[in-house]
Amino acid sequence: MEFTSPSPDRILLGLAEIANDWRWLAALWHGCFAALVLTLVIGLRPSRRMIGILLALPLVSVSILAWTHANPFNGASFALVAIALLVIAGRFSREAVEIAPARVAVPGALLIGFGWVYPHFLQNASPLDYLYAAPTGLIPCPTLSIVIGFTLVLGGLRSRSWCLVLAIMGLFYGIFGAVRLGVGIDWILALGALGMTYVAACGFRRRHNGTWLVRSVAMTNPTSGRLVGALVCGVAALFGLLTLFAGGRVLLGADPGYVVYLPLLVFNTGMGLVYLAVALIGWRDPVHGRGGAALVFGLNLLVLVGIFILHSSGAAIAADSLRAMTLRTVVWLVLLAGFWWLARKARK
Secondary structure, three states: OOOOOOOHHHHHHHHHHHHHHOHHHHHHHHHHHHHHHHHHHOOOOOEHHHHHHHHHHHHHHHHHHHHHOOOHHHHHHHHHHHHHHHHHHHOOOOOEOOOOOHHHHHHHHHHHHHHHOOOOOOOOOOOOOHHHHOOOOOOHHHHHHHHHHHHHHOHHHHOHHHHHHHHHHHHHHHHHHHHHOOOHHHHHHHHHHHHHHHHHHHOOOEOOOOOEOOOOHHHHOOOHHHHHHHHHHHHHHHHHHHHHHHHHHHHOOOOOOOOOOHHHHHHHHHHHHHHHHHHHHHHHOHHHHHHHHHHHHHHHHHHHHHHHHHHHOOOOOOHHHHHHHHHHHHHHHHHHHHHHHHHHHHHO
């Protein structure tokens, strides 16, 4: 059976149906987010674990609605990400969350506002309706916007894994929505996802004197580690730049010479930014760089298996795409080995 990607019009119609048929649920989610904002404003600080679990729940809602409206891709992707975030949140400590520095908290607050009033898809709606019925908690982009926004305000919950998962999702859906679906406002989500990669790269941690600090390869490995770290991080950054250049050219209209599977193209282009973030994380902190490299390798391997299955079932997946995805996976396996060595050196 041949697999065909749904047209933009069909995807937009399905999203509009969800947004308009489930307004009452959107209003309920707005009430939950309002309660969270009020909690933070009056000075209460829930635990990191509680906030992590609460922020993962809207993604569960998006997944369920996607399945009920015949969108298995959104249903499966949001289910997997929600499970990943719940697992990560389950490992959080019970210490209280903290508000991030203004340079991170202010963009996060703006992103919360954007997701709160996401001005699209509602039919016959007044500006007032968007204050309580915008499709946050119903469809991908506004939901990711508000979840990423809260995460930025709370300093990434001091979890690089959490930040990287959300950054990848935000980049994919932001670019896909703006480029494929023509919803230009989704570029705001993509920018927010870039902010999330910044938080992941900086790795905010509190010291006893209240300053924010990070470790770097140069600090932990002043001799051989610095040379290997420069090589590993340099290759990761260069690979990210090449991926962004190649994917960006095709997204802007260049012909690669073979049939392009758009979801794969958008994924790989967005991952180029993640490659750059992991390179920076690995230079600052090789232990967390190892975690980022493992996540990238795992995602690339998962996508490689997925497109191989689609190709075998007759989908329009070019052999060139399979070869390129195999190369990416192998490269990141090698980089993972390099980051693993650097992490061992850093712990000695």
